[in-house]
Amino acid sequence: MEKSSKAQFPQVGIGVWLFNKKGQVLMMKRHGSHGAGTWAPPGGKLDFGESFFECAKREVKEETGIDISSIDIVGVTNDIHKDESKHFVTVNVKAKSWSGEPNILEPEKCTEMGWSDIHKLPQPLFLPIRHIIESNSFCACGSGKSFKDCPNKPPL
Numbered sequence: 001m002e003k004s005s006k007a008q009f010p011q012v013g014i015g016v017w018l019f020n021k022k023g024q025v026l027m028m029k030r031h032g033s034h035g036a037g038t039w040a041p042p043g044g045k046l047d048f049g050e051s052f053f054e055c056a057k058r059e060v061k062e063e064t065g066i067d068i069s070s071i072d073i074v075g076v077t078n079d080i081h082k083d084e085s086k087h088f089v090t091v092n093v094k095a096k097s098w099s100g101e102p103n104i105l106e107p108e109k110c111t112e113m114g115w116s117d118i119h120k121l122p123q124p125l126f127l128p129i130r131h132i133i134e135s136n137s138f139c140a141c142g143s144g145k146s147f148k149d150c151p152n153k154p155p156l
Contacts, residue, residue: 010078010087012046014055015128017074017094018066024115026102027122028063031111034084039116040126042066046091056093063110064102068095077131090128 018026018041027039044059046052053071060068075092104110116122125133 008087010089013043013079013088013090013128014046014052014059015041015043015090015092015132016056016060016068016071017041017092018060018068018098019094020115022115024117025121026064027114027116028104028110029112029122030109030126032108034081034086035126038124038126038129039122040129043090052091052093056095060095060098063104063106064100064113065105066098066100066102068098070096072096075132075135077128077135079128079131081127088128090131092128092132 020026026041028042030036030038030040042060042063044055044063046055047058050058052073056071057068060066071093073091074094077090077092079088079090081087102113104113114122121129
């Protein structure tokens with residue numbers, strides 16, 4: 001990535017993994033931002049002075065109407081979106097508890113939403129989601145295993 005004359009710094013993004021009782025993950029098709037046309041769980045940018053968990057709660061509520069709790073950090077990725085000249089450090093969290101019915105509340109940011117089997121995630125995946133899977137730090141299926149050891153790992 002080329003350096004500009006203006007100082008640039010990475011931003012912090014939060015990705016929130018939500019699973020239903022069938023073990024499916026909530027995925028949203030991005031629109032109107034970097035990574036448009038790719039799929040990712042709900043999430044967004046960390047605001048100044050906000051904790052990771054506060055951001056996760058706010059973003060999921062704003063995007064889907066769902067209230068989340070019992071949140072754990074499951075991995076961190078370093079995501080350089082070269083084509084869009086953006087750099088994010090993405091903190092991936094998993095909400096173990098949530099309530100409400102998901103709805104698209106920000107149609108300018110999301111065109112589709114649905115529950116996906118972890119081993120059949122919609123394609124193409126948003127760069128931070130590809131990175132968390134490739135990092136082998138965890139498998140989002142909830143097995144507690146690393147990605148390489150997970151029996152339900154999704155295709156990349």
